[in-house]
Amino acid sequence: xxxxxxEILIMILAIVLGLRTAGALxxxxxxxxxxxxxIFGFGLPPGSAPVTAVLIILSIGIAGxxxxxxxxxxxxxxxxxxxxxxxxxxxxxxxxxxxxxxxFGIGTTNIALSLEPIIAKTALKARIQPKKALxxxxxxANIALLCSPAASATAYMISEFAGLxxxxxxxxxxxxxxxxxxxxxxxxxxxFVGRTKIDEQxxxxxxxxxALDQEQTTKQYDTRVKLGVFAFIVSVxxxxxxxxxxEVGPKFQVDGKVxxxxxxxxxxxxxxxxAMINLLLVKVQPNQILTTHITQAAIGAIFAVLGxxxxxxxxxxxxxNRAMMEDGIGELIAQAPWLIIILVGLVxxxxxxxxxxxxxxxxxxxxxxxxxxxxxxxxxxxxVNFVIPAQPTILFAVDVDETRSTKVTSFLIPGFFLITxxxxxxxxxxxxxxx
Numbered sequence: 001x002x003x004x005x006x007e008i009l010i011m012i013l014a015i016v017l018g019l020r021t022a023g024a025l026x027x028x029x030x031x032x033x034x035x036x037x038x039i040f041g042f043g044l045p046p047g048s049a050p051v052t053a054v055l056i057i058l059s060i061g062i063a064g065x066x067x068x069x070x071x072x073x074x075x076x077x078x079x080x081x082x083x084x085x086x087x088x089x090x091x092x093x094x095x096x097x098x099x100x101x102x103x104f105g106i107g108t109t110n111i112a113l114s115l116e117p118i119i120a121k122t123a124l125k126a127r128i129q130p131k132k133a134l135x136x137x138x139x140x141a142n143i144a145l146l147c148s149p150a151a152s153a154t155a156y157m158i159s160e161f162a163g164l165x166x167x168x169x170x171x172x173x174x175x176x177x178x179x180x181x182x183x184x185x186x187x188x189x190x191x192f193v194g195r196t197k198i199d200e201q202x203x204x205x206x207x208x209x210x211a212l213d214q215e216q217t218t219k220q221y222d223t224r225v226k227l228g229v230f231a232f233i234v235s236v237x238x239x240x241x242x243x244x245x246x247e248v249g250p251k252f253q254v255d256g257k258v259x260x261x262x263x264x265x266x267x268x269x270x271x272x273x274x275a276m277i278n279l280l281l282v283k284v285q286p287n288q289i290l291t292t293h294i295t296q297a298a299i300g301a302i303f304a305v306l307g308x309x310x311x312x313x314x315x316x317x318x319x320x321n322r323a324m325m326e327d328g329i330g331e332l333i334a335q336a337p338w339l340i341i342i343l344v345g346l347v348x349x350x351x352x353x354x355x356x357x358x359x360x361x362x363x364x365x366x367x368x369x370x371x372x373x374x375x376x377x378x379x380x381x382x383x384v385n386f387v388i389p390a391q392p393t394i395l396f397a398v399d400v401d402e403t404r405s406t407k408v409t410s411f412l413i414p415g416f417f418l419i420t421x422x423x424x425x426x427x428x429x430x431x432x433x434x435x
Contacts, residue, residue, distance in 0.1 A: 004324055007042060007315050010034055015308055015360070016350060027356050028303025031311045038314050044321075047313025050359065052264050053156040054302050057355075060107055060150050061298020063232065063271035067106075068292040070282035072229040075221045076102060077114040084118050088126035091133045092196075093187045095119045096140035100183055105236055107150025108294055109141040112393050120400045129198050131406040132190045134397040135414045139186060141393060142383040143179045143422060145354060147172065149239045149267065152301035153354035153382065156309070158243075159264045160362050161372050168243025168263055173433060174376050178426040182380070185425075186418045198403060228278040235274035242266050301355045308351075309359035316367040325367050333368050340370055341423060345384040352385040377430040380422035386415040 011034060018030030038044045067073055080098050087094040095115070102111045119137055120130040145151045149158070149168065158168050190196075242249045243263055252259045289295055315321060333339055343364075348357045361382070365375045385391060389408035398406050 001324065003042065004315075004321050007038060007044075007321070010037060011308075011311055011315060011360075012350075014311070015356065018307070019351065019353070019356075024297075024300030024304040024353055024356065027351075027353065028300075028305075028307030031307030035307075035311045035314060038311065044314050044318045047310060047315075047317045047363075049313070050156065050159070050305055050309040053159045053305050053309065053359075056155040056159055056264055056267050057152040057298055057302050057305060059268040059271040060152060060155060061295045061301070062289065063235070063275045064106065064108060064150065064298065065289045065292040065295030066275040066278045066284070067228060067232050068294050069284045069288040070228050070278045071221065071225045072232060072278065073106070073111065073114075073294070074219075075225055075229055076106065077111060078219065078221065080111070080115055081118045084115065085122050088122050089128075091119065091123045091126055091128055092136055092191050093184075095122070095133045096136045096183050096187055099137045099141050100144040100179070103141045103144035103151075104148045105150070105233060107145070107148040107152070107154075107236075108297065109145055109393055110293055110297065112137060112141040113396050116393070116397050117400045120397075120402070124198075124402070127198055128196055129405055130401045130403060131410055132194075132196055134401060134406050135410055136183075136187050136190045138391075138393045138397050139383075139386070139411065139415055139418050140183045142354070142385070143182060143380050143418065146379055146382060147176045147179050149243060150236055150271070151354075152298060152305065153358050155267060156305050156355060156358050157362060157376075157379070158267075160366075161376070162263055164366075164372050166372055166376075167246055168240075169245065170373075170435065171376055172240075172244065174373070174426055174429050174435065175379060178377075178380065178422055178429055181425050182418055182422045185421050186414060189417055190414060198405075222282070224281040228274075228281045231277040231281075232274040235270040238270050239267055301353070304353050304356035305359045307359075308356050309363070312360050312363040316363045322367055333370060337370065337374060340365065340368070340375070341378050341381055344378070344381040345419070348382050348384040349387045352388060352390050354382045354385070357382050357385075373430055373435040374427075377426035378423050380426065381419055384415070384419055386411040 011031070014030040014034035015027050018026035018028070021030070035046070039046055080102050083098050084091070084095055099112050099115060103109055115137070116134060119133050123130040123133045146154055148154055158171060161171065246260060246263070249266070250261050316325065344361050347360055351357045351360065386394060389395060394408060394411055398408055
C-alpha cells in the first residue's frame with residue numbers, strides 16, 4: 001500500500017509540476033519522465049500507451065487548424081456574433097446557446113474567446129450585467145466540449161470506451177441531453193439569482209468608453225471559405241451519423257467474420273477529408289496550419305493524453321496495484337459510488353485540462369470496476385476547472401467586462417451549481433434509459 005501511495009504521489013507531482021512549468025506540453029513530458037521512474041525504479045511493467053487517442057487528437061488538430069488557417073473560424077465567429085447581437089434582451093439564454101452550438105461543432109472552447117467581447121457589449125446594450133451572460137457562456141463552453149466528437153477529450157474517452165462495446169451513440173445519448181438541459185437551468189439560475197439589470201447611466205458611460213458608435217467595417221468572406229466551413233460541418237455530421245447509427249457504416253468480410261470499421265478510424269478519416277477539402281479550396285502554407293491556435297492546442301492535448309494516460313495505465317494496470325484497488329478502494333467505491341464524483345472533481349480542479357484529467361481518471365475508473373456508463377453520466381465533473389482561475393476563457397471574460405462586475409471568483413457559485421445539475425440530470429437520464 002505504501003509503494004502504491006508513493007507512485008500516486010509521484011504521478012500527481014509530475015503532472016502538476018509539468019502543468020505549472022509548460023502547460024499541457026509540460027504535463028505530458030513530466031509524466032513521461034515519471035513513467036521511466038515507474039519502470040526502472042519501481043519495476044512496474046509498462047501499460048498500454050493511448051496511441052489511438054493520440055492519432056484522433058492529431059487528426060482533429062490538423063482539421064481544425066486548417067479551417068482556422070483558411071479563415072473558416074473567423075467566418076463562424078462572424079456568424080455567431082450576428083446571432084448574439086440579434087437578441088440582446090435574451091443574451092443570458094442566447095449567448096450560451098450559440099456558444100454551445102459552435103463549440104459542439106468545432107470541438108474547441110477557443111471560439112468563446114472571440115465571442116466574449118460581443119457578449120459583453122450586447123449585454124451592456126440591453127442594460128444587463130455582462131457577468132451574467134459571460135459566466136453562463138464560459139461554463140457552457142466547457143460542458144459543450146465533452147459532447148463534441150471533434151474535441152480531444154471526447155475523442156479520448158470514446159476511443160477508450162469503444163473497447164468496452166460502448167458506442168458514440170450511447171455516450172451522446174446521456175451526455176448531450178444532460179449538457180443541453182443543464183445549460184438552460186444555468187441560464188435560469190443566472191437570470192433569477194442576484195441583480196441582473198445595471199444602471200442606465202453606468203451603461204451609457206461604458207458604451208461610450210467602448211466606442212460602440214464608431215463606424216465598423218464589415219469583412220467579406222470568400223465563397224471558398226464558406227464551402228470549407230460547410231465541408232468541416234459535413235465531416236462532423238458524418239462522424240455523428242456513423243457514431244449514432246453504426247449499422248449504416250461499412251462492413252467487411254475478414255476470415256469469414258463480419259468486421260465493422262471502427263469509430264476511432266472514422267473520426268480520423270473524416271477529419272482529414274475536411275482538411276483536404278479546405279486545402280484544395282484555399283491555398284495556405286503548411287506553417288500557417290501548424291502555427292494556428294487550434295493545432296498548437298491539439299499538440300498540447302496530445303502530450304496531456306499521452307503522458308498521464310500512459311503513466312496512469314502503467315500504475316493502475318500493474319497486477320499488484322490492480323489487486324489492491326479491487327480489494328480495498330473498489331469495495332468502498334462500490335458501496336458509495338458518489339465518492340468517484342468527488343475524486344474526479346478534485347483531480348479536475350488541480351489538473352484543469354479536460355483531456356489530461358480524462359487520461360488520468362479513465363484508467364482509474366476502469367481499474368476500480370466502476371460501470372463505464374456511470375462515469376459517462378457524471379463525466380461533466382471533468383469541468384471542475386474554474387476554481388483555479390487559469391482558463392483563458394475565464395481570464396478574458398474578466399478583462400472584457402468594462403463594468404468590472406466579472407471577477408475570477410464569479411464562476412465559483414454558477415460553476416458548482418452547473419456541475420451539480422449535470423450530475424443529477426446525467427444520472428437521471430442514465431436511469432431512465434436503463435443503462
